[in-house]
Amino acid sequence: MNRRLLLAAIAAAAASRVATSSAQQAAPAQTIKPPALSQGGISEAQLKHINDTMAVGSLSLLLSRIALPKANNPLLTQFIEFEIAEQETVADVLKAIQKTALLRVQSRRRLTLSSCKTSTM
Secondary structure, three states: OHHHHHHHHHHHHHHHHHHHHHHHHHHHHHHOOOOOEOOOOOEHHHHHHHHHHHHHHHHHHHHHHHHHHHOOOHHHHHHHHHHHHHHHHHHHHHHHHHHHHHHHHHHHHHHHHHHHHHHHO
């Protein structure tokens, strides 16, 4: 019984040291500013990530479509179909995000142009 108590105390002490050191390391990260947003409400890093993900996803989708007719195992065929469905879904979501950001930029430009026109008249 005393051994269990001793082991629990050692584990608790080690965990508190780890938590304290990780909290001290995490404190400077709170001073970092969030990424600057582009006009569409998405940061440049997020746009780059979306474009990179779409490039890799389209390659994966292409390879899956090539592999589908060549698959001879029913489980492999099912996996390939799942992969195709996943890549198509991810591509649809990322395109919707890009389209939303583009529409926001366009609407802000229209508002800016209309406010410039009304202020000059």
